[in-house]
Amino acid sequence: MTAFWTEPDFDDHEMVHFVRDAKAGLTAIIAVHSSHLGPGAGGTRFWHYPNPKDGLRDALRLSRGMSYKNAMAGLPMGGGKAVILADEARTKTPELLAAFGDAVEALGGRYVTAEDVGISEADMVAVAKRTQHVSGLPVEGEGAAGGDPGPFTAHGIYLGIKAAVRHKLGKDSVAGVHVAVQGTGSVGGGVARLLAADGAKLTLSDIREESANALAKELGAETVASEAVLSTPCDVLSPNALGAIFDDDTIPALQAEIVAGGANNQLARAGHGAKMFERGILYAPDYVINAGGIVSVASEYLARRDGTVCGRSDVLDRIGHIPTRLEEIWQESDASKTSPDVVADRMAQALIGRG
Structure with missing residues (x-):
């Protein structure tokens, strides 16, 4: 899997980061396709792949898709995606989520994560204890942007x-x-x-x-x-x-x-x-x-990062352009x-x- 640049779905990705924390039970891939418009943003997929190369394929394809999705939605965000390679029992522990949060934080903001298949809002709350580069967190205040995308x-x-x-x-x-x-x-x-x-x-x-x-x-x-x-x-x-x-x-x-x-x-x-x-x-x-979810989590993240306010109505207005x-x-x-x-x-x- 190390020669990821030979994979058919590799598209001049800026970064493909392999993460392994055996003690925490974490094996993950974080891919950033493009940061031309901003930090690579895209959810984390928690899935069991009998063949790990399928996980790499998903990370490559999904991160490229996020570059296109964010650009076409008019967001100041690049394209990224993370894939956590779950075991067959899909074991998810606080230690695993903490280790993943540490991996995201170590990238210094090059990648912003959120929910995807197999990952819940509660999981993002756990990840947020270890990194600020996370979105899709519970809504704070009536009418505020955020929460489950x-x-x-x-x-x-x-x-x-x-x-x-x-x-x-x-x-x-x-x-x-x-x-x-x-x-x-x-x-x-x-x-x-x-x-x-x-x-x-x-x-x-x-x-x-x-x-x-x-x-x-x-x-x-x-x-x-x-x-x-x-x-x-x-x-x-x-x-x-x-x-x-x-x-x-x-x-x-x-x-x-x-x-x-x-x-x-x-x-x-x-x-x-x-x-x-x-x-x-x-x-x-x-x-x-399907850009509505990323519009929500990106608006939430950018508002929190910049100290501004983004309401649910603002998110729905932007989704209305789809x-x-x-x-x-x-x-x-x-x-x-x-x-x-x-x-x-x-x-x-x-x-x-x-x-």
Whole structure:
């Protein structure tokens, strides 16, 4: 794993930091892709990887995605990501979190961390005892920015889905629009609730069947097995679980007119966006539509760092620009006959000085 620069997902990353504290049980990778616009910002993923190289791949891909996400969201932040390689039992101890906080602090502010898959708000509170370079902490004061970024991510995705429905289907409302939602956790569940309130027809799926079933009962939705959701006939497919799900096998099986969801790195490889485009499926680039969470945690961090005040309403206003950015991408895609993922990448690369 030491020759990370030979990995296919290495993209001139500024820093790839390997952390090992055997006594604390910590093995982690912290990657900073770009600091052109500011410190590398992105959450920490706590996951068991049978093959550690998959953890490196995630750190590389996700940190690059954060560079693009933060730039396209207009944030003065670069792109970073951390991956903690959990054991098979996913053992998480105070000692492990403290050691990780020390590792972040040792980087002197080059990387700012927050929640991601497997990491909670309470975990960030523990990490914050060892470093100031952390966000996603509990809200202090009514109406203040901060806390769990999941609901903010869900709100941005909800707005993005409505924008996609307008662009592709010519409808100003999602009432009666059939949306298949993959993943019913904090983000996917939040998206589903917002869509249900607008009268959308929902099909839900999760590898934890009990989670999908409970939410379906709450919302009056239907469920489908996790292995079948990608081929479910629907107007909108909203993937909100793990990434790399659209590939040579799954794209031909899609029966949706729109793909718009919060999962990171949904396209398995370069070229898969073009395959979706050739099929006439409108794709919302993941790092654009799912930027609500990072808008929240970045606003919280910057306000705390600068001694200023940032309210929840300010965060929601900034998240409200997500549909505008998506529409810019789709209009350019239509005009240039180029897939939206390529258009978005070009925009983001120009913003971080790599265009």
